[in-house]
Amino acid sequence: MNGPEPRHVSVLPAEVLTLLAPAPGQVFVDATVGAGGHARLLAEQLGPTGKLIGLDQDAAMLALAKPRLEGLNVSLFHANFDRLGDVLDEMGIATVDGVLADLGVCSDQLDLADRGLSFQQDGPLDMRLDTSEGEPVSDLLQRIGERELADLIYQYGEERFSRRIARRIVEVRRTTPLETTQQLADVVRRCVPWPKGRRHAIDPATRTFQALRIAVNDELGALERLLKQLPQRVKPGGRAALISFHSLEDRLVKHAFAVRTVWEVLTRKPIQAEEPEVERNSRARSAKLRAARRRMDDSENDE
Numbered sequence: 323m324n325g326p327e328p329r330h331v332s333v334l335p336a337e338v339l340t341l342l343a344p345a346p347g348q349v350f351v352d353a354t355v356g357a358g359g360h361a362r363l364l365a366e367q368l369g370p371t372g373k374l375i376g377l378d379q380d381a382a383m384l385a386l387a388k389p390r391l392e393g394l395n396v397s398l399f400h401a402n403f404d405r406l407g408d409v410l411d412e413m414g415i416a417t418v419d420g421v422l423a424d425l426g427v428c429s430d431q432l433d434l435a436d437r438g439l440s441f442q443q444d445g446p447l448d449m450r451l452d453t454s455e456g457e458p459v460s461d462l463l464q465r466i467g468e469r470e471l472a473d474l475i476y477q478y479g480e481e482r483f484s485r486r487i488a489r490r491i492v493e494v495r496r497t498t499p500l501e502t503t504q505q506l507a508d509v510v511r512r513c514v515p516w517p518k519g520r521r522h523a524i525d526p527a528t529r530t531f532q533a534l535r536i537a538v539n540d541e542l543g544a545l546e547r548l549l550k551q552l553p554q555r556v557k558p559g560g561r562a563a564l565i566s567f568h569s570l571e572d573r574l575v576k577h578a579f580a581v582r583t584v585w586e587v588l589t590r591k592p593i594q595a596e597e598p599e600v601e602r603n604s605r606a607r608s609a610k611l612r613a614a615r616r617r618m619d620d621s622e623n624d625e
């Protein structure tokens with residue numbers, strides 16, 4: 323394997339394999355290749371006669387994953403997963419045996435200071451996963467109304483102090499545009515008290531950063547558009563698995579799989595990581611894995 327070893331550790335790897343059950347000769351999609359961990363596990367099972375189609379909206383992650391996937395039958399595409407149908411059409415593939423989406427960001431993306439995803443290092447306040455389109459957070463914060471900003475931080479960040487943070491951001495931007503991660507982190511930290519007596523308390527800026535990342539990348543919109551395409555793109559008997567890190571994402575997945583004429587749910591409750599995995603990989607703590615099998619009868623239009 324050439325190139326730098328990714329820092330990202332894949333969550334729930336054994337559970338993903340069990341639920342998706344990839345077999346030699348099958349065609350799978352990894353809609354979020356990231357550091358290539360799950361992609362490698364899947365492609366190894368699919369073997370030389372099978373194929374893994376990998377998507378990521380971040381070209382830097384595809385470059386990082388590529389050396390890890392060498393020698394395996396994998397085709398990588400720089401694309402948002404809401405374009406799943408277009409990518410498959412381009413390849414002349416109507417349906418696949420399985421789809422995985424492991425949502426959110428990789429640890430390696432947080433390390434790229436120029437993305438502005440992390441408050442732990444200073445960088446431009448951008449947060450776009452695909453820097454070739456969309457609006458950086460600095461622009462969003464310059465134009466958005468106080469009320470809308472507060473709602474966004476509350477909804478996507480589940481942040482109790484959202485009103486206070488939004489008010490302060492609007493005050494600050496009157497004199498100083500917010501252009502760096504440290505500027506924003508400082509503003510938020512002044513509005514939110516650090517939890518007392520907790521040794522490993524999370525930084526008060528965490529929730530606001532998450533909310534703004536979800537907003538500029540339209541993460542929930544993209545997920546909805548992906549979920550809408552799955553019934554047409556997963557073949558009868560095929561499987562889909564999604565790992566979410568936010569209650570709003572998990573709710574969308576749960577509702578999509580609840581269409582009984584289309585899906586047979588394989589996880590009555592979402593699968594969560596056991597304590598030993600969480601100890602090795604703290605990111606696994608909030609992961610929720612749901613999987614479903616596409617029903618054999620083609621009656622989704624009856625819904």
Ligand SMILES: C[S@@+](CC[C@H](N)C(=O)[O-])C[C@H]1O[C@@H](n2cnc3c(N)ncnc32)[C@H](O)[C@@H]1O
Pocket residue numbers: 330331332333353354355356357358359360361377378379380383401402403404424425426427428451544545
């Ligand atoms: C949690 S990481 C995936 C890690 C991967 N499963 C592994 O084992 O290394 C999520 C990845 O999905 C990508 N991503 C997030 N939303 C996306 C979207 N809408 N379309 C395509 N890629 C997306 C991110 O850029 C990131 O690289």
